[in-house]
Amino acid sequence: MSGTDNPYQDDHGNHDASLGNPKGMGTIDATAKSGETHPAPDEPFLIGANMTGGYGKNGPDILHDCTIAVEKGEVAVIVGPNGAGKSTAMKATFGMLNLRKGHVTLDGTDITALTPQARVQNGMGFVPQTSNIFTSMTVEENLEMGAFIRTDDYTDTMEQVYELFPILRDKRNQPAGELSGGQRQQVAVGRALMTQPKVLLLDEPTAGVSPIVMDELFDRIIEVARSGISILMVEQNAKQALEIADKGYVLVQGANAHTGTGQSLLADPEVRKSFLGG
Ligand SMILES: Nc1ncnc2c1ncn2[C@@H]1O[C@H](COP(=O)(O)OP(=O)(O)OP(=O)(O)O)[C@@H](O)[C@H]1O
Numbered sequence: 001m002s003g004t005d006n007p008y009q010d011d012h013g014n015h016d017a018s019l020g021n022p023k024g025m026g027t028i029d030a031t032a033k034s035g036e037t038h039p040a041p042d043e044p045f046l047i048g049a050n051m052t053g054g055y056g057k058n059g060p061d062i063l064h065d066c067t068i069a070v071e072k073g074e075v076a077v078i079v080g081p082n083g084a085g086k087s088t089a090m091k092a093t094f095g096m097l098n099l100r101k102g103h104v105t106l107d108g109t110d111i112t113a114l115t116p117q118a119r120v121q122n123g124m125g126f127v128p129q130t131s132n133i134f135t136s137m138t139v140e141e142n143l144e145m146g147a148f149i150r151t152d153d154y155t156d157t158m159e160q161v162y163e164l165f166p167i168l169r170d171k172r173n174q175p176a177g178e179l180s181g182g183q184r185q186q187v188a189v190g191r192a193l194m195t196q197p198k199v200l201l202l203d204e205p206t207a208g209v210s211p212i213v214m215d216e217l218f219d220r221i222i223e224v225a226r227s228g229i230s231i232l233m234v235e236q237n238a239k240q241a242l243e244i245a246d247k248g249y250v251l252v253q254g255a256n257a258h259t260g261t262g263q264s265l266l267a268d269p270e271v272r273k274s275f276l277g278g
């Protein structure tokens with residue numbers, strides 16, 4: 001896909017479009033597949049569609065016909081009560097669950113059969129809800145670990161991560177475990193950016209941080225999206241997250257309860273009453 005014929009590919013005024021990787025590693029690599037892939041036109045950039053499944057081989061279904069998606073360069077937010085299956089939906093999209101039904105499509109290619117590793121090679125980055133950094137390693141070593149699949153020179157990407165999160169440059173030789181909660185989340189996001197993903201899955205990137213740090217993280221996440229990287233994130237700060245969301249999903253008991261633009265969900269009386277505290 002060239003940068004000129006895709007309306008989603010404009011840089012929205014962001015001058016650091018290099019993070020968006022128009023011609024870097026995020027190209028679908030048919031040789032990296034762990035199963036069959038099939039073309040799937042006319043779908044969002046990334047979609048986990050009609051996903052049904054649970055953990056293990058015979059575990060009960062956690063997801064029930066659940067669909068989550070994000071368009072190129074946009075921010076999609078998943079909210080919902082504890083245990084609703086938000087993390088499970090993210091893991092399913094990343095290939096960590098055996099789906100009984102449904103499919104996952106990335107940039108027009110059905111990747112349902114790919115392993116998580118192959119999905120990273122095809123342009124997905126994932127920051128899990130917990131254990132998302134190596135605490136005993138330095139900040140810089142964490143970023144180097146993030147670049148594990150790269151065989152080319154990743155110094156420029158590391159420089160971009162340091163420009164996005166300047167505090168990480170200052171602390172690059174400190175063990176990541178010594179950093180504050182917000183700084184650790186920056187390490188986790190920075191680590192995922194090291195593969196130059198086309199789409200980033202973030203599971204509660206602002207968990208446990210102060211409102212000011214949350215705002216700051218959201219600003220950085222918007223900056224990443226403006227560089228052309230799609231963001232699909234789970235957030236417990238539902239109101240604030242929907243305010244910056246192009247698209248929002250409310251999940252309840254593993255199923256889609258409400259879907260719409262961030263603004264339409266914020267204005268929906270039922271969503272406000274049940275999920276946003278009125
Ligand atoms: N590894 C696992 N094995 C079996 N069941 C699991 C596993 N992880 C989660 N579950 C179950 O799946 C359901 C959904 O959990 P999930 O973590 O996806 O919810 P969530 O919406 O992310 O919740 P939270 O807001 O607390 O992060 C829960 O009933 C949970 O007990």
Ligand SMILES: [Mg+2]
Pocket residue numbers: 086087088129203234
């Ligand atoms: Mg979760």
